[in-house]
Amino acid sequence: MLIAILFAVLRSLPKQVDKEVKLMEKISNGDQNAFSQLYDDYQQLLFRLILKIVKDEETANDVLQEVFVLIWSKAKGYNRSKGTPFGWITTLARNKAIDKIRSADYRKEKETINDEEDFILPNIESYNQDPLAATMASQRSKWMTKALDLIPVEQKQLLVDAYFQGYTQSELAKLHDLPLGTVKARMRQGMIKLMNILSDYKDKI
């Protein structure tokens, strides 16, 4: 019985990444139906992400529009070795939203990576599974919020400021009036803690 269930599970587990890669291939060939499906799948996630960064609904809607137009125009350049469509799309949306709240020269001045292409390290993604891959999309948000709440607040704050505001570690050190070494150590410890929580979660499913 258990073996039968095991095989049934193996046959049927949703392959979200495969589905999205196929969708991206269709989009790169100009398939607007596939693009419409991708829009429906991602609109809420990206809007929430962009809104958290720009903090204004009207601006967030404008950025969302720009992001999807960008996805359409850049889809030809996407392939699987660049990581999952999820990672590619959310990186694009996050960077676009951060650009909106910064001056035009901001990222140039601080010399962070500005072009998504430069940010890619080929074939990194496939070494490890997405820790929440087996989870319903509607539950991920709840779980990630809960996971972050389990991280000490002084570590969590630095991680959240970095991701959602795009601050470098030097900027965070100034902002929070902390030595750079302390910022680095707290962020490292916070990420390790987060990875352990996500891994525990994966193990418990």
Next chain:
Amino acid sequence: MNKERFEDLCVVYALGTITKAEMEELRNALAEGGNEYAEILASYKNAGQQFAYATEEALPNPKVKDAVFEAINNNQKSEDSSSTANVTPLFGYLKVAAILILAFLSGYFYYNYTQLNEEVTVLEDTVEQQRFELLDLQNQLAAAEEYLNVISSRNTRLVAMGGLEPSPAAFGRLFLDQETSRAVLQIAELPATPEDKDYQLWVIRDGEDPVSAGVFSLERDLENYYLSIDDFVEQDAELIAAVAITIEPRGGMPQPTGDMFLLGTP
């Protein structure tokens, strides 16, 4: 490079705040550290990507979708018109001949170059695809074992669901681990979800309105389909009067509005 420095670089890479100089440092570290470092970086990257979910509920303006499609169709039209405009006149037969010869030679060398490049790309893609599939199978096996833990727990209760009129052959089982609140939903013989729809799982307690327990879609008709649900809306199976699955507009609804496909009682 020591491991602590490498992990500092992983953190800024994962959070998307890495500088160009740090990126160079990271590339060098990866070249030195091999698979071990690549796996560490992948773990950081995966964790970093989950931050996209740490947001509050909000919905975009529905008009944005129309605006996006209008923009891409306008861009397409302007590209099409620019590609057919501005035909430049040629000056004299000699220049025409020279241009044709140059064009022919360029085309010939370019063709050979692209053919070779394409072959290399195809081979690289095949290797990468196979490696990905192997990892995918390993991951699926791990996930299947994890599902079995829920299904075989001594605290697990089963709710069987039968198919209703839209799909009478369908059936489902909900395995609820009452100790951990984790559940596994097994669905069989349900038709693939239309593009603009999702299936929605409901829990009905005695005398109360249905409560949503999650939304999912099926890309194709499947003999069996399994989903894990963390923090199931009701931990105590005794309090569940019925469980149902309906079809709803994409993203789900606060209360059921569509056809009911599966219904079961504990």
